[in-house]
Amino acid sequence: xxxxxxxxxxxxxxxxxxxxxxxxxxxxxxxxxxxxxxxxxxxxxxxxxxxxxxxxxxxxxxxxxxxxxxxxxxxxxxxxxxxxxxxxxxxxxxxxxxxxxxxxxxxxxxxxxxxxxxxxxxxxxxxxxxxxxxxxxxxxxxxxxxxxxxxxxxxxxxxxxxxxxxxxxxxxxxxxxxxxxxxxxxxxxxxxxxxxxxxxxxxxxxxxxxxxxxxxxxxxxxxxxxxxxxxxxxxxxxxxxxxxxxxxxxxxxxxxxxxxxxxxxxxxxxxxxxxxxxxxxxxxxxxxxxxxxxxxxxxxxxxxxxxxxxxxxxxxxxxxxxxxxxxxxxxxxxxxxxxxxxxxxxxxxxxxxxxxx
Numbered sequence: 001x002x003x004x005x006x007x008x009x010x011x012x013x014x015x016x017x018x019x020x021x022x023x024x025x026x027x028x029x030x031x032x033x034x035x036x037x038x039x040x041x042x043x044x045x046x047x048x049x050x051x052x053x054x055x056x057x058x059x060x061x062x063x064x065x066x067x068x069x070x071x072x073x074x075x076x077x078x079x080x081x082x083x084x085x086x087x088x089x090x091x092x093x094x095x096x097x098x099x100x101x102x103x104x105x106x107x108x109x110x111x112x113x114x115x116x117x118x119x120x121x122x123x124x125x126x127x128x129x130x131x132x133x134x135x136x137x138x139x140x141x142x143x144x145x146x147x148x149x150x151x152x153x154x155x156x157x158x159x160x161x162x163x164x165x166x167x168x169x170x171x172x173x174x175x176x177x178x179x180x181x182x183x184x185x186x187x188x189x190x191x192x193x194x195x196x197x198x199x200x201x202x203x204x205x206x207x208x209x210x211x212x213x214x215x216x217x218x219x220x221x222x223x224x225x226x227x228x229x230x231x232x233x234x235x236x237x238x239x240x241x242x243x244x245x246x247x248x249x250x251x252x253x254x255x256x257x258x259x260x261x262x263x264x265x266x267x268x269x270x271x272x273x274x275x276x277x278x279x280x281x282x283x284x285x286x287x288x289x290x291x292x293x294x295x296x297x298x299x300x301x302x303x304x305x306x307x308x309x310x311x312x313x314x315x316x317x318x319x320x321x322x323x324x325x326x327x328x329x330x331x332x333x334x335x336x337x338x339x340x341x342x343x344x345x346x347x348x349x350x351x352x353x354x355x356x357x
Contacts (some may be wrong), residue, residue: 056300065140116152118150123146123148132156132160134267137156140157149356154171161181163234165207166208170204175210176210180214189209192209236298236318237296240299242275243356245305246265246341249256251263260341263336264336269308269328270326270327275297276321278295278319280315287309290307293326294308300345303343306332307339309337312325
């Protein structure tokens with residue numbers, strides 16, 4: 001047992017001695033290798049670079065397919081790519097074209113199309129269907145009333161406005177002035193063609209779309225019209241019951257300062273005699289009632305029809321209840337197309353709603 005500690009002490013010293021000798025030999029060898037690399041650095045550096053490049057190429061070729069297969073960025077690109085739906089149009093030889101999805105309004109129409117009126121449709125519903133104004137439909141088809149028939153062919157403009165056939169000598173400026181819009185508005189419409197894009201020269205006979213253009217109502221001619229009065233005809237007597245003189249919406253009800261009924265309708269429908277009577281006045285003035293008619297019904301009542309665009313009867317003429325006597329307009333003291341309707345008795349204005357059936 002006394003020899004065991006001495007053995008471990010010897011073993012420790014021997015191990016330390018051997019490690020020291022190995023470390024010294026390693027340091028000497030390292031110094032030789034470093035010196036050799038420094039002396040031959042050009043030769044070995046070129047070989048090292050070439051070898052490294054070859055290893056890098058091999059790594060890319062072997063590893064790239066695996067990386068691409070497992071990477072998630074490829075799928076994310078496909079998922080975020082926008083998808084555009086195409087507008088599909090179904091055409092039936094006996095029907096109007098109908099777009100089958102909600103993208104129909106995304107494709108602008110570039111020209112005037114023909115549309116066949118279907119059962120139950122009105123000018124208003126057709127205008128709404130094509131996102132244009134009612135006046136646009138009426139102007140394009142020269143419609144004077146709101147009456148249309150099933151199967152009737154209507155011209156439908158691509159936008160609200162007017163379609164104009166260019167005449168010789170016209171230009172965008174004169175046409176714009178005619179339809180109360182700007183030349184720039186005409187030029188901005190992308191489907192209008194010009195013979196010369198620099199001067200916006202037009203070709204006679206071409207159809208030009210005038211976006212937001214309007215056709216102004218012909219102003220009544222007041223010269224030499226004056227006022228025309230006549231006496232009532234004997235035997236012509238009303239029923240003392242009155243029918244509505246026109247169609248439209250009531251824009252002003254009778255009040256103390258305006259004891260009359262204002263009935264508006266942008267379609268400018270005919271105006272009818274509310275009851276049988278004699279035309280005692282038919283004429284136009286530049287103010288007040290504008291172009292208007294007064295009927296005497298021979299029973300103490302008179303009716304007045306104001307702001308007309310045209311008059312279809314003459315003073316002294318006997319008219320029947322429901323007979324067309326004029327057309328609604330905006331003449332005189334008026335800001336829009338409507339009929340001013342009064343009922344009078346003994347020179348006093350009465351509330352028309354108390355008499356209309």
